[in-house]
Amino acid sequence: MEKTKVGIIGLGTVGAGVARLLLDHGDRTARHAGRVLWLEKAVVRDLKKARDCELPSGILTDNVDDVINNPDIEVVAQLIGGIEPARTIMLKLLKAGKDVVTANKALLAEHGAEIFDAARELGRSVAFEASVAGGIPIIANIGQCLSANQVTSLHGILNGTSNFILSKMQDGDDYNTAVAEAQRLGYAEADPTMDVDGTDAAQKLSILAHLAFGARAQWKDIPRTGIDKLQVADVEYASEMGYKIKLLAVADLVDDGLELHVSPTLLKAGSPMAEVNGPFNAVRVDADAVGRLMFYGPGAGQMPTASAVVADMIDTAVGRTKLTFQTLELWSNRPARVSPADYAGARGRFYLRVNVDDHPGVLAQITKALGESGISIASVLQHESTSPGEPVALVIMTHETTEAAAAKACQTIASLESVRTAPVRMWLRD
Amino acid sequence: MEKTKVGIIGLGTVGAGVARLLLDHGDRTARHAGRVLWLEKAVVRDLKKARDCELPSGILTDNVDDVINNPDIEVVAQLIGGIEPARTIMLKLLKAGKDVVTANKALLAEHGAEIFDAARELGRSVAFEASVAGGIPIIANIGQCLSANQVTSLHGILNGTSNFILSKMQDGDDYNTAVAEAQRLGYAEADPTMDVDGTDAAQKLSILAHLAFGARAQWKDIPRTGIDKLQVADVEYASEMGYKIKLLAVADLVDDGLELHVSPTLLKAGSPMAEVNGPFNAVRVDADAVGRLMFYGPGAGQMPTASAVVADMIDTAVGRTKLTFQTLELWSNRPARVSPADYAGARGRFYLRVNVDDHPGVLAQITKALGESGISIASVLQHESTSPGEPVALVIMTHETTEAAAAKACQTIASLESVRTAPVRMWLRD
Numbered sequence: 001m002e003k004t005k006v007g008i009i010g011l012g013t014v015g016a017g018v019a020r021l022l023l024d025h026g027d028r029t030a031r032h033a034g035r036v037l038w039l040e041k042a043v044v045r046d047l048k049k050a051r052d053c054e055l056p057s058g059i060l061t062d063n064v065d066d067v068i069n070n071p072d073i074e075v076v077a078q079l080i081g082g083i084e085p086a087r088t089i090m091l092k093l094l095k096a097g098k099d100v101v102t103a104n105k106a107l108l109a110e111h112g113a114e115i116f117d118a119a120r121e122l123g124r125s126v127a128f129e130a131s132v133a134g135g136i137p138i139i140a141n142i143g144q145c146l147s148a149n150q151v152t153s154l155h156g157i158l159n160g161t162s163n164f165i166l167s168k169m170q171d172g173d174d175y176n177t178a179v180a181e182a183q184r185l186g187y188a189e190a191d192p193t194m195d196v197d198g199t200d201a202a203q204k205l206s207i208l209a210h211l212a213f214g215a216r217a218q219w220k221d222i223p224r225t226g227i228d229k230l231q232v233a234d235v236e237y238a239s240e241m242g243y244k245i246k247l248l249a250v251a252d253l254v255d256d257g258l259e260l261h262v263s264p265t266l267l268k269a270g271s272p273m274a275e276v277n278g279p280f281n282a283v284r285v286d287a288d289a290v291g292r293l294m295f296y297g298p299g300a301g302q303m304p305t306a307s308a309v310v311a312d313m314i315d316t317a318v319g320r321t322k323l324t325f326q327t328l329e330l331w332s333n334r335p336a337r338v339s340p341a342d343y344a345g346a347r348g349r350f351y352l353r354v355n356v357d358d359h360p361g362v363l364a365q366i367t368k369a370l371g372e373s374g375i376s377i378a379s380v381l382q383h384e385s386t387s388p389g390e391p392v393a394l395v396i397m398t399h400e401t402t403e404a405a406a407a408k409a410c411q412t413i414a415s416l417e418s419v420r421t422a423p424v425r426m427w428l429r430d
Numbered sequence: 431m432e433k434t435k436v437g438i439i440g441l442g443t444v445g446a447g448v449a450r451l452l453l454d455h456g457d458r459t460a461r462h463a464g465r466v467l468w469l470e471k472a473v474v475r476d477l478k479k480a481r482d483c484e485l486p487s488g489i490l491t492d493n494v495d496d497v498i499n500n501p502d503i504e505v506v507a508q509l510i511g512g513i514e515p516a517r518t519i520m521l522k523l524l525k526a527g528k529d530v531v532t533a534n535k536a537l538l539a540e541h542g543a544e545i546f547d548a549a550r551e552l553g554r555s556v557a558f559e560a561s562v563a564g565g566i567p568i569i570a571n572i573g574q575c576l577s578a579n580q581v582t583s584l585h586g587i588l589n590g591t592s593n594f595i596l597s598k599m600q601d602g603d604d605y606n607t608a609v610a611e612a613q614r615l616g617y618a619e620a621d622p623t624m625d626v627d628g629t630d631a632a633q634k635l636s637i638l639a640h641l642a643f644g645a646r647a648q649w650k651d652i653p654r655t656g657i658d659k660l661q662v663a664d665v666e667y668a669s670e671m672g673y674k675i676k677l678l679a680v681a682d683l684v685d686d687g688l689e690l691h692v693s694p695t696l697l698k699a700g701s702p703m704a705e706v707n708g709p710f711n712a713v714r715v716d717a718d719a720v721g722r723l724m725f726y727g728p729g730a731g732q733m734p735t736a737s738a739v740v741a742d743m744i745d746t747a748v749g750r751t752k753l754t755f756q757t758l759e760l761w762s763n764r765p766a767r768v769s770p771a772d773y774a775g776a777r778g779r780f781y782l783r784v785n786v787d788d789h790p791g792v793l794a795q796i797t798k799a800l801g802e803s804g805i806s807i808a809s810v811l812q813h814e815s816t817s818p819g820e821p822v823a824l825v826i827m828t829h830e831t832t833e834a835a836a837a838k839a840c841q842t843i844a845s846l847e848s849v850r851t852a853p854v855r856m857w858l859r860d
Contacts, residue, residue, distance in 0.1 A: 021578050021719060032577035034757040129575070135720040137575035144750075145559075145567035147462035148451050148740035272726065275702070289451060289737035290565040290727065296702065297723035307719035310578035318753050320574075327464045327748075 017306030103130035109203035127312035135304030149287035160299030198224035214337030257341035447736030533560035539633035557742035565734030579717035590729030628654035644767030687771035
């Protein structure tokens with residue numbers, strides 16, 4: 001049987017999973033690829049560190065040049081996180097004639113143009129299924145299976161850490177307890193900032209927006225709010241009104257372009273996206289021919305991510321990736337097919353929570369502020385005060401309005417004398 | 431830009447949808463394929479019949495040889511249903527050097543060996559994404575995206591007609607009213623037998639079992655029960671106990687092989703598969719590396735099916751299908767990787783409904799019959815009789831047992847003097 005020699009750079013959690021699939025299940029990859037994927041070299045920083053996989057002797061090296069300069073290695077899984085040295089190694093691999101597979105979404109979101117241009121110029125390919133939504137094959141589904149469609153809307157729960165934390169808060173934990181639990185179970189890093197502040201989801205969304213819409217969105221330009229300021233009170237009020245809060249990455253094609261944002265969002269309980277719990281991811285895709293599809297699965301973790309990486313390695317070894325790669329619109333120099341829509345004009349419903357002094361006339365002031373912004377109220381919830389003198393929470397669900405109108409109304413409300421803190425505002429979707 | 435000439439055989443609902451995507455959205459297919467898919471000929475039986483698409487002159491023909499003998503046509507969407515003349519045309523197309531795309535699952539389930547052998551021998555490919563689960567790209571996901579995995583379980587709602595009927599029954603319609611409504615909306619054929627008796631789901635399951643497990647299952651050997659004998663009473667009792675009834679196609683890898691069956695099944699309300707309503711399909715896949723994935727989408731319909739057909743045409747024109755096709759284990763002459771497990775040994779829980787005379791001692795007789803088969807009872811529901819003298823329904827949910835034990839117990843129960851009709855028995859899953 002033919003043999004394709006492959007290398008792995010970085011034997012962390014995912015890298016070790018990839019090595020195990022290649023070494024322990026060679027029959028499987030051979031069957032699907034019609035050839036053996038032969039692990040020739042695995043590069044690590046520290047040769048002495050204990051690892052989560054057993055390697056035959058001669059494979060492990062701490063010199064990345066053993067892969068870059070080995071002309072027999074055709075496909076490389078580049079599994080180093082962060083920007084450098086990942087970027088430099090990536091470009092060297094491409095220049096050395098390797099096809100590359102990666103799970104590094106931050107690198108693609110930051111330096112996609114440079115990397116994809118280099119790959120195209122050198123006639124190489126970059127496969128990146130594992131960079132978005134972990135084990136869910138969303139890249140293949142959008143880039144290939146939906147090619148007869150114009151995607152019109154893409155809503156994703158793309159950050160498993162945030163979703164785990166939100167699920168715990170749904171069960172009654174406060175934010176800090178939920179974060180600690182996520183860290184204990186390995187769902188959150190020691191510093192979870194990039195996950196909980198919406199950065200990770202925005203980076204993934206920018207990749208999907210390139211792929212599905214031919215957009216040229218930079219992740220830094222995507223308006224994003226994380227879950228790091230979310231209070232358990234809001235989770236409880238949402239729940240009381242029949243909603244669950246999810247960190248939703250949204251790409252909607254509207255009249256004036258592509259609306260992109262990452263926001264904590266109230267979703268109607270019982271709707272498929274609202275019921276995605278724990279560290280799972282889900283992507284809902286609306287497209288003009290097929291209608292609505294939904295994909296659900298593990299958003300991270302060693303073997304789900306390794307599953308995506310090895311599928312990419314097989315596709316690359318077989319030659320499929322090269323055929324797909326040439327027509328993908330990822331950071332291509334073709335003109336963008338869609339421009340970003342102005343976030344201020346984004347239409348939708350909102351959840352507002354205002355902490356107010358329990359005085360007569362406060363509700364009237366607030367509804368007046370909303371009315372002046374042209375916002376009409378769909379429902380209001382205010383419980384009786386349990387501790388006199390303390391502010392009470394006023395929860396309002398609006399009818400459809402714009403982001404700008406909602407922001408303006410909240411500004412006015414925040415300036416009212418009876419209002420203690422800036423209103424909490426979130427998108428609301430049925 | 432390069433051009434690949436394509437043909438369509440059969441301009442029914444799906445064929446017209448395919449023609450529209452090719453003609454009205456040529457920019458889209460060209461962008462994804464890197465070449466134009468040029469519709470050269472479309473074959474119909476009756477040139478005078480009104481159609482759901484407008485074709486430029488010179489394309490329409492009633493002579494299938496205009497496609498078969500046209501050496502310029504490289505890819506053909508063969509969209510005639512049924513076995514003949516579809517089978518003969520398919521073989522002629524392959525012999526004439528065409529790559530074929532089809533949505534005809536009955537043909538593949540019945541003559542897959544002959545067709546795939548012919549394609550392999552002639553160096554051609556057959557793409558069939560549209561044959562299972564309509565717009566859900568389940569073939570690509572299993573055949574390609576999960577290639578680093580051993581699939582261990584596959585549960586599917588694969589027949590949209592049955593699912594629509596069950597959803598209507600869930601809303602209170604009786605079976606015949608629900609069928610009439612399905613026919614009125616175009617979700618059911620004038621003769622819906624193949625859909626409601628489990629045949630269609632078993633044919634799709636046999637294709638998925640080949641693909642995911644390397645099984646050699648013939649659809650006729652798959653134990654199957656349809657929804658055509660289901661009574662609204664059972665839907666109501668299920669609902670009362672917190673379950674919904676779905677027609678579930680099951681492929682589970684167990685110790686002694688691959689368990690395959692199609693059965694009306696009670697699924698816990700709120701679980702993702704239980705909440706798939708209307709004409710939608712869903713497939714839940716468990717695989718050893720990735721864990722659990724779920725795919726949801728439209729199971730039939732003109733444009734969803736056309737979406738799958740055109741994606742296959744693009745993949746075929748680009749050359750991707752050929753690369754995948756060679757390693758798919760579909761009716762290949764490689765030995766089966768798994769043998770069918772004995773259905774009698776299939777383990778699980780059951781729902782039983784027994785119509786009994788409202789006499790003292792009846793429950794004791796029935797529980798004795800269950801006990802003698804080694805079946806223990808998880809819950810019982812019996813409402814007070816509203817019309818004295820009439821039989822009452824006794825509803826029992828069992829703990830885990832085997833298909834054979836449940837069948838034997840039901841046989842014993844049916845022979846009891848106080849039992850009027852054979853018990854209704856369905857699988858029960860959380």
